[in-house]
Amino acid sequence: MVGGGVIGQVSALALARARWRVTVVDPAPGRGATAAAAGMLAPGGEAAPGEEENHRLHQAALDAWRDLVEEVAETTGEAIALHRVGTLVVGLDAGDRRLVEQYAGVARGYGVALRTLARRDEPAPFEGLSARVTQGVLAEGDAWVDPDEVMARVRAANEALGVEYRASSVRRCSRVVSRVVVEADDGSLEGDLGLVATGSTGLPTGLEAPPATSVRPVRGMTLRVVGPDRYHLPMVRAYVHGRPFYAVGRAERYNVLGASSEESPVRAVELGELQRLVRDGLEVIPELETADLLETRVGLRPASGDLRPFLADLGGGWWWSSGHYRHGVTLAPVAARRLIDAVGSA
Ligand SMILES: Cc1cc2nc3c(=O)[nH]c(=O)nc-3n(C[C@H](O)[C@H](O)[C@H](O)COP(=O)(O)OP(=O)(O)OC[C@H]3O[C@@H](n4cnc5c(N)ncnc54)[C@H](O)[C@@H]3O)c2cc1C
Incomplete structure (x- = not known):
């Protein structure tokens, strides 16, 4: 997992629950856009003209949040507080x-x-x-969460499930034979599958965006x-x-x-x-x-070109999850489900 913002860490939790052994590589997990977010999960209050498809996705995400809260509580005994104040x-x-x-x-x-x-x-x-x-x-129906609390609790759940964290910056990603390879500041790492969740930073050197996919x-x-x-x-x-x-x-x-x-x-x-x-x-x-x-x-x-989130298959075991724009905290559990639907269990 290259990048440990809300998208990377919640996806890491889903992967760990699907029995993957996961390493999150990020010099400052949870300190990117996620730290600035207000944490509003507000599909109702944010409905906008011409965005019905996004609205449906945000509504589904609010439902998925209830499962995420339960999963974290099951693993650590500590629930993320979801405040349903409207x-x-x-x-x-x-x-x-x-x-x-x-x-x-x-x-x-x-x-x-x-x-x-x-x-x-x-x-x-x-x-x-x-x-x-x-x-x-x-x-x-709208709610809010505190993104700092989310990051702390999701990390605790991840660590309880064996997810490792490396406080390091990724310089290059590649594929060698049937393995994905990450070159980070503190050395290299290889695995079966690589997910890039670097938010607005985009892809590290060595990976290429598919046509019409950008942030x-x-x-x-x-x-x-x-x-x-x-x-x-x-x-x-x-x-x-x-x-x-x-x-x-x-x-x-x-x-x-x-x-x-x-x-x-x-x-x-x-x-x-x-x-x-x-x-x-x-x-x-x-x-x-x-x-x-x-x-x-x-x-x-x-932000992606059409302001929609995406999960792009970069080939060779590499995936890229980004484009969550103004709603990444809301959409994190949906992004994680999408990833599991794509890659399955280990
Ligand atoms: C002011 C503001 C308010 C917002 N309010 C809300 C809100 O109320 N509700 C909501 O749902 N959303 C909100 N958002 C949107 C939400 O914050 C983002 O969509 C979401 O945080 C994106 O998550 P991410 O994990 O993709 O990116 P980030 O949180 O930016 O995480 C990316 C991570 O990748 C790491 N990284 C980057 N490059 C490398 C590298 N080479 N190697 C290793 N790691 C790397 C970074 O250190 C970072 O931790 C808000 C955003 C802002 C800015």
Whole structure:
């Protein structure tokens, strides 16, 4: 397994459960795009026009998450917490409210169960939101996980099943006779099967992408703040003068605010990008004004040409799983199943 982000490590778990002996090679497992993610598993709140197929995949992934949680708990005795709080979708100005209506039309067309809420009648889900937000739609089935917790628990399950971790960077991949070979900074390694799950980094030297298969990095940033206690509240997805914004309330007044989106491979954040996110956050949730900024996290989302995830057969025992773009945490258990369907048990 070349790359130990959420895709690589969850796939490693599926392989180990299918009796493969697995080694994950990554200099910093779980510290790529996965670390920047808010961890929203939100097929309902994120339904978008023209993306019905992706929506169905995200919905299936949410169901697959329940199995993943059970598998990890069975192996380690420690469950990953899946918080089913739903997503409240709101708009700030008249144009934004029209965007919410359009979103609701699309989501209902895909079969998402939505409840339209008036703040006057049901104030609780609107707690802390700007007074300008007087209504919203609630996608009750959506959930969130903490990607840091996911990575720690999946790694513990993997290690309990004998998966080895090598903190090393892969320089070259190849095939020698009937074996796949990995040349890493700390030496080489060979096996029967190789999976590349390097996110937006793409393929290491020695492997070639099939025609029309590619990934490009789309930078994104989330802010981590300590402030209002929003743990018991639905996730908020807001349109702010046409721009998307979201907030996820975690335990101990920890909030994740997101997310910027820039077509760029550069991990440094532009001040304007940071300013837009802070400004939109304060407009939607004014009580963030006195929150403490803990950290910014930046990640490069792996986007394919058609924005769909893929599992590509590179030949000679090599596979490439990428293109999970804005939904890799959601899609990880589906990516793992796809891999097992392709390669079977050891
Ligand atoms: C700001 C932001 C917010 C997001 N929010 C959400 C969300 O709420 N919900 C959701 O579902 N998704 C979200 N995503 C998307 C999600 O984070 C990604 O789709 C997902 O993390 C991709 O996982 P990955 O394992 O493919 O890539 P990564 O997590 O980037 O992992 C790739 C790994 O490969 C390793 N690697 C690279 N090159 C080599 C090499 N040569 N040798 C060895 N190892 C190598 C890296 O060290 C890294 O650990 C968000 C993304 C961002 C940036």
